[in-house]
Amino acid sequence: MIQSVCVRASALPLPPIDSHRNAAMANSFAIDAQNLSYSVVSKQGKILPILKDCSLQVPSGQFWMLLGPNGCGKSTLLKILAGLLSPDDGFLYVERPRSFVYQNPDHQVVMPTVEADVAFGLGKLNLTPNEIKTRVAKALDAVGMYEYLKKPVHTLSGGQKQRVATAGALAEACKVLLLDELTTFLDETDQIGVIKAMRNSMDTSQGITALWVTHRLEELEFADGAVYMEDGRIVRQGDATSIRKFIEDKLTSYVNQINL
Numbered sequence: 001m002i003q004s005v006c007v008r009a010s011a012l013p014l015p016p017i018d019s020h021r022n023a024a025m026a027n028s029f030a031i032d033a034q035n036l037s038y039s040v041v042s043k044q045g046k047i048l049p050i051l052k053d054c055s056l057q058v059p060s061g062q063f064w065m066l067l068g069p070n071g072c073g074k075s076t077l078l079k080i081l082a083g084l085l086s087p088d089d090g091f092l093y094v095e096r097p098r099s100f101v102y103q104n105p106d107h108q109v110v111m112p113t114v115e116a117d118v119a120f121g122l123g124k125l126n127l128t129p130n131e132i133k134t135r136v137a138k139a140l141d142a143v144g145m146y147e148y149l150k151k152p153v154h155t156l157s158g159g160q161k162q163r164v165a166t167a168g169a170l171a172e173a174c175k176v177l178l179l180d181e182l183t184t185f186l187d188e189t190d191q192i193g194v195i196k197a198m199r200n201s202m203d204t205s206q207g208i209t210a211l212w213v214t215h216r217l218e219e220l221e222f223a224d225g226a227v228y229m230e231d232g233r234i235v236r237q238g239d240a241t242s243i244r245k246f247i248e249d250k251l252t253s254y255v256n257q258i259n260l
C-alpha cells in the first residue's frame with residue numbers, strides 16, 4: 001500500500017494525460033484507460049515499472065471491483081484514475097467530478113461532527129445553507145448514517161467513518177467514486193455495513209460509477225463487474241461472477257501445485 005496523503009476529494013488535481021473528450025466520445029465508459037504505464041525511481045536510481053500497458057474500461061453507472069495480489073499495482077492505478085499520480089504514458093479518460101476515498105478514514109474524516117464533515121467539501125460549490133443541509137441528509141441517508149448526523153466523529157467505528165467518508169464524496173455529487181480497500185481493516189459487521197451502504201448508494205444515486213479495490217472475494221456479490229490485475233497489468237475483466245470463478249480457479253490451481 002502506497003503511503004496515503006491527507007487530501008480532501010475536492011482538492012484532487014487533474015492528470016496531464018487526459019484528452020478531456022466528452023462522454024459521448026468515451027462511449028458508455030465512465031473510466032477508460034488504455035496502455036497506461038507508470039514507474040518510480042528507486043533510491044539507487046533504478047527505474048521500477050509499476051504499471052505496464054495497463055488497460056481497463058468501467059461502464060457508466062456500474063459498481064466495479066479491482067482485485068489482485070499484494071503489490072500488483074491496484075492502489076497506484078486507483079491514484080492515477082483519481083489524478084493523484086500522473087501516468088508516464090497511455091490514454092486516460094475519467095468522467096468528472098471524481099472522488100477518492102482512502103483506506104484509512106482518519107485521512108479523510110477531519111471535522112468534529114458527522115454533519116460538518118459531510119458538508120466540508122460543499123463550501124466551494126456556492127450552495128445555500130438549505131441546499132447544503134439537503135445534500136448532507138441525502139448522502140448520509142444513502143450510506144445508512146442519517147441518525148448519526150449530530151454525532152462527534154471520534155465516537156464512530158472504523159466502518160461508520162468509512163461510510164461518512166463515502167457520504168462526503170456523494171454529497172459533492174461526484175460522477176466517479178474511487179474507493180481504496182475500505183474494508184481491509186474492518187471486522188465482519190463493519191465490512192458488511194460498508195459494502196451494503198455502498199451498494200445502496202449506487203442503487204439510489206443516479207449516474208454514479210464506482211471502482212472499489214478489495215482483497216475480499218465475497219464482496220464480489222455486491223458488484224456489477226470486476227477487474228483482476230497481476231504484476232502491473234489487467235489480466236481479466238468482466239462480470240463479477242466470472243471474475244470470481246477466474247480467481248477461485250487460480251487459487252485452486254495454486255493450492256494444487258503446492259500440494260504436489
Ligand SMILES: Nc1ncnc2c1ncn2[C@@H]1O[C@H](COP(=O)(O)OP(=O)(O)OP(=O)(O)O)[C@@H](O)[C@H]1O
Nearest residue numbers: 001002040048050069070071072073074075076077
Ligand atoms: N513510490 C514508490 N516507490 C517504490 N515502490 C513503489 C512506490 N509506489 C509503489 N511501489 C511499489 O509498487 C508496487 C505496487 O504498489 P501498490 O500499492 O499499487 O500495490 P497494491 O496492489 O495496491 O498492493 P496492496 O494490495 O498490498 O495494497 C509495490 O511493489 C510497491 O512496493
